[in-house]
Each structure stands twice: as C-alpha cells, then as structure tokens.
Amino acid sequence: MTLDYETLRLIWWLLLGALLIGFAVMDGFDLGAAILLPFVGRTDAERRVVINSVGPVWEGNQVWLILGGGAIFAAWPMLYAVAFSGFYLAMFLVLCALIIRPVGFKFRSKIHDPRWRRFWDWALFTGGFVPALIFGVAVGNALQGVPFRFDDDLRMIYEGSLLGLLNPFALFCGVVSVLMLTLHGGAFLALKADEPVASRAALIGRQAAMLLVVAFLIGGVCIQLGVDSYRLVGEIDPMGPSNPTLKHVEVVAGGGLRVYGAHLWMIVAPLLALVSAPAAGLLLSRRRPGLAFVASGLAVAGVVATAGVGLFPFLLPSSIAPDHSLTVWDASSSELTLKIMLVATAIFLPLVLAYTAWVYSVLRGRITIAAVNADVSSY
Template sequence: MSLDYETLRLIWWALLGVLLIGFAVMDGFDLGVGLLLPVVARTDAERRVAINTVGPVWEGNQVWLILGAGAIFAAWPPLYAVAFSGFYLAMFLVLCALILRPVGFKFRSKVADRRWRTAWDGALFVGGLVPALIFGVAVGNAFLGAPFRFDADLRLTYEGGLLDLLNPFALLCGLVSVAMLAMHGASYLALKADGPVAARAAGLIGKAALATLVLFSLAGLALAFGVDGHAVVQGPGGNAPSNPLMKRVVTESGGWLRNYGEQPWIAAAPLLAYLGAALAGPLAERDRPGLAFVASGTAVAGIVATAGLSLFPFLLPSSLDPNAGLTVFDASSSRTTLLIMLGATVLFLPLVLAYTAWVYRVLRGRVTAAWVEAQGKAVY
C-alpha cells in the first residue's frame, strides 16, 4: 500500500520524536554522570569508578544525537536551516562542551597527577552541564518562537542573538533539563557503580526527581498562563507542497495546551513524566536500582514527548511572523525523499537497537574500585 504525503510526514515526525527521546534517555545518563561527578565522587578512585560506568558506552550513545541531527537535515531542511544557523552560537557552545567529553575521558588517566586529573574532571563536568542546559533552553525558545521570517522567495532572515535565547522561560526549561538528567545520571550510577559512589547517587535520585517535578510543573504553568501558543487556522492541507507561507497562524494565551483538549490521549506523556519521577526516588530507597533507572528513563521520555506533543503540528514557530512558523506539514522534504529514507530506517534502525541491546547485555554488572585498580591505565 502506498503511503500518502501527509502520512509520511506524520511518520517522520514520530520517528524524529523517537530519535530525540533515544538521545535524551541513552546519552542523557552520560551527561548526568558528568554533571554529578563533583558530587558523587570525592576521591580519585571514586571518580574513576563513576567515569568507567559510562566509559564503554558514551561514544555509542552519542549516535542518537547524530541520528537526530541527520533526520532533521534530511527530513526537515527548513528546520535545519533555521535552527542550525539562527542558534549557531548556542550550537557552537554545545559542540565545544561535547568536545571536552572525549578529551576528558581519554586524557584524564594518562598522568597520575592530582591537578591534571582535577582539570579533566572539570572538563567532564562542563561537558555534562552545558549541553543539558542548552538543549533545554532550545526547547524553551521553540515554545516562545524563534525570531525568523521568510520573504516571498522563501529567503530566510533571522533577527536575534545568543543573549536573546537566555530569557527567563527558556532558562526555566534549561533547569528542567539539568534536573531530569541529574536524576537519570544518578539512577544510572546507583545501578552501575559500587560502594560510596552508588550510595551517594542513590541518595540524590529522590532530590533530583523532586526538583524535576517542581520545575516541570512551573514550566507547565508558564505555558498555560504566561506564554502565547500558536495555532494554524487556515492551511492547504497535509498533502500540499512544502511552503511555510501558505498558512495562516494565530497566537493565543495558553494555546500550547490546545492539543490536550482536542486529543486527550496525549496527556499520557506528562502523566508518564510525573509517574516516573515520583517512583524513581522510592525505588532507589528500596534498593531497586534497576527499576529506579527504568522509572527515571520513563520520566525523561515523558518530558521530551510532552514538549513534542504540545508543539504539534509546529516544529519551530516564528516570533517575528507567526505565519512563517515551520510545521510538520509545510517544512518537510519531498514525498520521494521521505519514502526512501523510511525504507532505509526500517532496515537499519532495528539493527542499531539490536546491537545496542547486545552491548548493554555484555557490559552488565557493576563497576567496582577493585576492578578499576586492577585494570590500571587500560581503563579511564
């Protein structure tokens, strides 16, 4: 059966959501471990335990980020053009922070000097904190709308800078991201580390989960009462050619909550976020680190899904010209491109998932200080 253009666009919107959730869940605990490193590990041996819990997997986990960026480039070219050019300095900061991670992992253990290792520990902390914060800030600015417009020939104009992105609501969303990844990283350390590192991480899960719930609730209240939402009131339909200027958009207070009234089932996403965060701490206290990790992962997935479902059908609204906002139905590649990409995804994504599952099965078990000491310089 042949898929029509509208269906393909919806499938790719869902796939983009899966990739972003995969990045948040899989690479999220890597970032969380980095930003928690100064808190959960107090000696060099403890820091090596924490670092080596993610040592074998952090590179593979970043594949989800590459897949997400690649999907945006191929499936939603205008979104890629606006986001990666308008948010250029923010993306550059994220890239610099992400570059600190591999050099921190690789160089830290090369010299047995306290100052050397402390410096690279700081690099790993920055490499965990900055991306977590900036990604959340980016989501916050998506709700506010980016300052861009198109002329009649669809030439892009972006009017804004890095400091404009650091507004109160976007920073609140950034704190949501930091809190949820701290919760997820602590859950992972409680599962994979041993001794004092695992104990301290387990004690942090409930606190980070509470912070996540409070900040997530505040962001929801801000969306309901303090941020104007965008709504398409007239457009050519889901099978029309991609042209952001062929629709009419209005803004309204609390408009980002409209989808929940029209499609009540999507309330499952924030409910999963609340349920996962609420269960993570108690499960850790009951010495069920595996279930606590599943709960924190569920909360992360629920929070990311909540953002995507609330924005739908928008991918990136415009604060300068609401009619120019990019939606699922007017910012995609051609039907042929989406169809070919879907075939490749159906073939290769199961292989990625199967390989990932196999790697984590092989690497199951805790990382202990005795094991790290025995490996010497063979591990981080």
C-alpha cells in the first residue's frame, strides 16, 4: 500500500513525538539522577554510587536527543530553522550544561580532594538541572507561541530574545520538567543504587511525584484560562505544499484544552500523566522500585505527549504572525524525503531499541558501595 502525503506527515508527527518521548524517558532518568546527586549522596562513596549508576549508560541515552534533532532537521526543516535559530542562546546554555557532564564524569575521580570532588558534584548537578529546566521552558514557549514570521521568500525572521523566553509561564513549565525528571531519577536510583542512597532517592521521588501532579494541574488551568491558544480558520489542504503562509489562524484568549473535546482520544496523554505520577510515588513508598520506575517513565511520556497533542495540528505557533504558524500539514519535507526516511527508520530504529535492551540487560543489578570502593577504575 502506498502512503499518501497526508498520511506520511501524520506518521512523522507521531514519530517525532515518539523520539522526543524516548529522549525524555531514556536520558531523563540520568538527568534526574544528576539533579539528586548532591542530596542523596552524603559521603564520597555514596555519591560515587549515584555516578556509577548512570555512568555506563548516560552517553548512549543522549542518542535519543540526536535522533530527535535529526528527525526535526530532515522531516520538519522549517521547525528546525525556527527552533534552533530562535532558541539559539537557550540551546547554547543546554549545550554548555551537557558538555559539563562528560567533563565532570571524567575529572571528578582524578584528584582525591573533597573540595575538588564537591566542585564536580555540583557541576554534574548543573549539567542535569539546566537541560531539564531549559527543555521545559522551550515547551512552555511553544505552547504560548514564539515571535517569528516569514518574509516573502520564506526566510525566517525571529523577533524574540533570551529574556523573552524566560517568561513566567515558560519558567513554570521548566519547573514541571525539573519535577518530572527528579521523579524519574529518584525512581531509577531507588532501583539501581545501594542503601542508603536508594531510600533517600525514593523519598525525594515521592515528594517530586506529589508536586508534579499539583504543578501539572495548575499548568492545565493556566493553559485553559490565561494562555492564548491558536485555531485554524477554514480548511487547510493536508496534501498541500509546505508553505506555512497559505492559511489563516485565529488567536483565542485561553481555551487551550478545547482540543481534548474535539479529539477525545488525546485525553489519554494527560490521564496517563495524572495516573502514573502518583502511582510511581505510591510504589516508591511500598519499596517496589522496578514498577515505580516503569510508572515514572509512563508519567514522563504522558507529560511530554500532553504538550504535543495539545498543540495539534500546530508544531510551533507564531505569536506575532499567527498565519505563519507551523503545522503538521505545511511545514514538512517533501513526500519523497518522508518516504525514504520512513524506510530508513523502519530498518534502524528496531536495531537501536534491540541494542539498548541488550545493554540494559547486561548492566542490570544494583551498584553497591563495596563494588565502587573495590573498583579503582570506576567513576
């Protein structure tokens, strides 16, 4: 069966969401573990347990970030141009924070000086906290609309600034992101780390779960009552050319949750978040870290999916030129490009998943204090 252009665009919207969720779930727990590092490890050995729990896998987990960025570049070039140009300084901060991580992992153990190691512990915390915050801020801005437009030659013009991105609602979304990954990191450490690190991580994870539910609900109220939403006026051709200027978009004060009334299947995403987050907290309190980690992963998936489906069919609204907003139907690559990429994805994505599953099966088991003390080559 030959897939038409409309179906290909929808498939690639789903694939983009899956890759972003994959990044949030897979890389999210090691970012969360880094956020928890100074708080769950009170001795050098305990902090080494935290570091060694994510040390063998964090670099592989970042493949999901590369896959997500590559999918945006190839399947949604206009989205790539706007996001990576408009959010350039914010992305630069994320890049600097991510660079700190490998440096911290490698340098921390080089000198047996408490001050040296404490410095790198807080550097690793920064490398986890800053990306978690900025990615949430980016989503918050996407939900509100970003100040960009296109000229007559479809060249993107961005009229915002870094300080403009750090607005109250976007920062609140950043806090939601930090809480989400703190929960996920806490569940991972409860599963992977030795005592007493596991118990401390479980306690913080339970607290993060409760705060995440509250913050998520508050965010929904803000979106419904206080954040402008975007609505297509008239019909848009889902088989039409990739030209985001050929439509009319209406800006509506509030009402951002209306999409869940129009497409009831989309309510699965927020319900998944609202059920899974408290379930993860409950499972942590009952010392079921394996199930808690699965539940926290589902909560992460639900929060990320909520943002994505809440925007549909928009990918990135424009706050200064709403008619130039990017949608699923007018911001994609060509039909041939999407077909070729879909074939490549069908071949290689299962290989990535299979290899990832094999790696985690090999590395299963807890990281103990005795093991890290005995292994001088560990982090």
